[in-house]
Amino acid sequence: MNRREALKVAGTIALMTAVSAEAKMTEEHMNRMEMKPKDPANMEKGELKHTPQITIKEKDSKGYTLVEITTGQGGIIHPSTPDHWIDFISLHADGKLIGKNTLEPEVSRGATSFYVKLDKVKVLKATSGCNLHGIWSSTLTV
Ligand SMILES: [Fe+2]
Incomplete structure (x- = not known):
């Protein structure tokens, strides 16, 4: 593998790592709990x-x-x-x-x-x- 090919592979790996990290972060930050106001007639x-x-x-x-x-x-x-x-x-x-x-x-x-x-x-x-x-x-x- 020459230098150019090595850089291309490294770039692809970095991109894949960034994408999967972003997807993981997105999943971890999704709150799917059902919420309700304490007093619907007088919401905070x-x-x-x-x-x-x-x-x-x-x-x-x-x-x-x-x-x-x-x-x-x-x-x-x-x-x-x-x-x-x-x-x-x-x-x-x-x-x-x-x-x-x-x-x-x-x-x-x-x-x-x-x-x-x-x-x-x-x-x-x-x-x-x-x-x-x-x-x-x-x-x-x-
Ligand atoms: Fe919010």
Whole structure:
């Protein structure tokens, strides 16, 4: 093996090590515990920051209604940094999963939307996952 080939192999090994370390770090930093506010009628700042807010918007010409979900209530926006971010948001309609988005740190923050046929739906439930502070939910009666 000449010097150039040796450098190429060393570079590949370094890249593989970096990728696997990043994947391991990501797995280790994912808190998947289900969280609930102590007093839902009187949430603390940290609870407001993680609780998804569901907003019903306009219906389109095909009968789908825009449902927006933002992680954070009361004007509080959850951070999106490499070490702390909302990694997914999902939406259930009457207990059935109808949409789930994964989110990347820094370039996106905890918000998403879905177009949903709401005609027969009674309850929407949004769920947000914070890599550090667990999984938070809120419901909205339609
Ligand atoms: Fe958080």
